[in-house]
Amino acid sequence: MNSSSALEYALLGLLRQKPHSGYDLRKAFVTTPMRHFSDSPGSIYPALRRMQTRRWVSAMVEKDHARKRQEFTVTSAGTRALVAWLRQPITREDVVWRLDQLMLRFAFLDGNVERSDALVFLEEFEREMTAYVRELREYEKTFDSNLHATTGYLAFKNGVDSYHAQLVWVRHVRKEFTEVVS
Amino acid sequence: MNSSSALEYALLGLLRQKPHSGYDLRKAFVTTPMRHFSDSPGSIYPALRRMQTRRWVSAMVEKDHARKRQEFTVTSAGTRALVAWLRQPITREDVVWRLDQLMLRFAFLDGNVERSDALVFLEEFEREMTAYVRELREYEKTFDSNLHATTGYLAFKNGVDSYHAQLVWVRHVRKEFTEVVS
DNA sequence: GTGCACATGTAATGTGTTACATGATTAT
DNA sequence: ATAATCATGTAACACATTACATGTGCAC
Numbered sequence: 001m002n003s004s005s006a007l008e009y010a011l012l013g014l015l016r017q018k019p020h021s022g023y024d025l026r027k028a029f030v031t032t033p034m035r036h037f038s039d040s041p042g043s044i045y046p047a048l049r050r051m052q053t054r055r056w057v058s059a060m061v062e063k064d065h066a067r068k069r070q071e072f073t074v075t076s077a078g079t080r081a082l083v084a085w086l087r088q089p090i091t092r093e094d095v096v097w098r099l100d101q102l103m104l105r106f107a108f109l110d111g112n113v114e115r116s117d118a119l120v121f122l123e124e125f126e127r128e129m130t131a132y133v134r135e136l137r138e139y140e141k142t143f144d145s146n147l148h149a150t151t152g153y154l155a156f157k158n159g160v161d162s163y164h165a166q167l168v169w170v171r172h173v174r175k176e177f178t179e180v181v182s
Numbered sequence: 183m184n185s186s187s188a189l190e191y192a193l194l195g196l197l198r199q200k201p202h203s204g205y206d207l208r209k210a211f212v213t214t215p216m217r218h219f220s221d222s223p224g225s226i227y228p229a230l231r232r233m234q235t236r237r238w239v240s241a242m243v244e245k246d247h248a249r250k251r252q253e254f255t256v257t258s259a260g261t262r263a264l265v266a267w268l269r270q271p272i273t274r275e276d277v278v279w280r281l282d283q284l285m286l287r288f289a290f291l292d293g294n295v296e297r298s299d300a301l302v303f304l305e306e307f308e309r310e311m312t313a314y315v316r317e318l319r320e321y322e323k324t325f326d327s328n329l330h331a332t333t334g335y336l337a338f339k340n341g342v343d344s345y346h347a348q349l350v351w352v353r354h355v356r357k358e359f360t361e362v363v364s
Numbered sequence: 365g366t367g368c369a370c371a372t373g374t375a376a377t378g379t380g381t382t383a384c385a386t387g388a389t390t391a392t
Numbered sequence: 393a394t395a396a397t398c399a400t401g402t403a404a405c406a407c408a409t410t411a412c413a414t415g416t417g418c419a420c
Contacts, residue, residue: 005407023371033321033338035278043408045373067370067416096217107337118333139215149362151300155289156215158351165347169340180331187379205399225380227401232379249388249398 004081006101007047008056010037012074012082013108015057019071022048036100048072056081079112086113090124095132099166115177122174129167136160186263188283190229190238192219194256194264195290197239201253204230218282230254238263261294268295272306277314281348297359304356311349318342 014020014028025048026039038044051057056078059070074082086105094102102125109118140160147153196202196210207230208221220226233239238260241252256264268287276284284307291300322342329335 007408021371022373026371033318033341038408040409041371041373042375042410046407049373069371103337103340106340107334110333136215151291152289154355155285158285158288158348158355159215161351162344162347165344166340169343173336173340189380203399204401208399220381222381222383223399223401224382224403228379251399 004085005047006098006104007037007043008051009082009085009101009108010034010104011044011047011051012056012078013104013112015072015074016079016082016108016112019060019073021062021069021071023069034104051078082108083112086121087117090121090128092128092132095125095128115180119174119177122170122177126167126170126174129163129170133160133163133167136163186267187229188280188286189219189225190233191264191267191283191290192216192286193226193229193233194238194260195286195294197254197256198261198264198290198294201242201255203244203251203253205251216286233260264290265294268303269299272303272310274310274314277307277310297362301356301359304352304359308349308352308356311345311352315342315345315349318345 011025014025020028022041022045026041026044028034029037029039029044048057048059052059052072054077055075057072057074059072062069062071086109088105090102106118106121106125109121137160140156143153143156193207196207202210204223204227208223208226210216211219211221211226230239230241234241234254236259237257239254240257241254244251244253268291270287272284288300288303288307291303318338319342322338325335325338
């Protein structure tokens with residue numbers, strides 16, 4: 001169905017908030033906590049071109065600006081694509097392999113989907129997260145106890161810890177959301 | 183200097199623990215918590231070939247086994263490459279962009295470097311982590327308070343939380359290590 | 365008048381993903 | 393016999409990274 005890169009959706013999400021130039025978007029990746037995206041022109045400009053040919057965004061040359069500068073705006077097709085991405089059901093694979101993308105999706109929910117969709121997102125997130133943490137704790141039991149001081153075991157424990165922290169966050173946010181809605 | 187992919191070092195690390203076939207390594211990525219590596223043959227076999235031509239690993243065909251099966255062993259050059267990767271100074275970029283790789287490095291410290299190197303690793307990790315968490319908290323202050331209920335802000339908070347959880351882990355492990363060594 | 369920030373691109377390279385492909389051995 | 397597991401690969405494709413490349417306007 002769809003399968004564009006996280007970068008493209010990150011750009012779409014930012015453009016939905018307000019039109020930006022390629023340069024603006026690059027700066028956003030440096031100055032905001034969306035740090036894990038590269039600010040290299042070699043990734044951002046081609047991504048914008050791809051989305052342009054796909055009619056997800058449209059470019060307008062700004063005359064009023066002193067320098068040449070193109071502002072990109074999300075089209076209705078682009079919005080539909082973004083919303084479809086945001087509303088995808090959350091799978092175990094998302095939790096295991098693409099946690100960062102899930103958080104990116106959550107960050108862009110506001111202004112693009114209904115509050116009820118955000119609740120569904122959080123419920124699914126909590127469900128998959130709970131299951132995965134349980135799975136990790138099961139796996140933990142299989143460790144030989146004389147390995148407990150090894151860096152391998154400690155690294156694994158760190159994984160469990162950080163997934164657990166994530167789970168605590170989801171529960172907290174979901175509770176907040178439920179209270180506001182009801 | 184060096185710049186191989188995380189996948190190659192993951193394979194090296196596993197092979198250092200004991201020789202494996204390509205198939206074994208694939209299974210390791212499915213059955214252990216090293217889940218974020220793909221178990222696709224299209225990534226693992228070419229990576230093994232690359233390392234073989236680079237003389238980081240050597241392959242031996244096992245006769246005793248019923249089926250054809252190649253076991254890979256790390257050469258001394260491969261070990262040197264792994265150790266060099268493990269002992270690299272930790273940078274801010276590592277913490278921001280490659281946290282998973284840092285944990286992978288930590289997991290493979292045992293059996294490959296001195297205990298003192300592990301301590302240096304933890305010290306540098308804690309230093310960079312502390313600085314980054316402080317940076318994030320500074321950034322948090324710049325948020326308009328009427329945005330505090332937005333998913334964007336909550337996603338950011340989640341980032342701060344999980345980095346903080348990581349920091350707590352590092353401090354704890356470092357304390358343990360220091361006590362054992364002294 | 366020189367350097368920096370603005371602003372946009374291209375080309376080479378490597379590599380991960382997906383899908384395709386083959387064949388042997390073991391268990392049912 | 394036939395399905396599942398073992399075992400190894402290749403080919404097409406898309407994409408990110410890095411480095412290279414160009415040019416404008418402003419500040420000092």
